[in-house]
Amino acid sequence: MTNPTLPPVLxxxxxxxxxxxxxxxxxxRRTGDGRTVLxxxxxxxxxxxxxxxxxxxVLIGTEHLPKIHERLPYDVIFLDTDIPEDLRHPV
Incomplete structure (x- = not known):
């Protein structure tokens, strides 16, 4: 489950x-169409x-993505995507 378009750490x-x-x-997170997103x-x-x-x-090496997927299955990874202001954690 390696993806050459991802950087070595995330x-x-x-x-x-x-x-x-x-x-x-x-x-x-969940998308509007119900997919689970990392x-x-x-x-x-x-x-x-x-x-x-x-x-x-947390900082993770991309080689650990399969371990995360095993424990927390997701459908897709969104890279460098904005989270709407109303869904963000307060400071």
Whole structure:
């Protein structure tokens, strides 16, 4: 499951860790047609620009995408895509 058009590392949006130290989790989104999307960003400044300053994230190597897909199946990856303001996490 390697894709030569993806950079070697990606910034992936996550939930924020919980107050009791609970682990953060990769966030998946849904498209209007019902597909499950893994959002990914090629640079940290793009993640902040597209998701807002309140977005938590994790840096992953693209070689780990199959592991993420096993645990959290998704249909498609959207790269460097804006999230509408009303769906962003607050700062």
């Amino acid at each position: 910034y992936v949006p996550t939930s924020r860790p919980g107050p009791g130290g609970e682990e953060a989790h990769v966030e998946l 959002m990914a960003y090629s640079a940290l400044d793009r993640l902040v620009s597209c998701c807002g300053e309140g977005q938590a994230w």
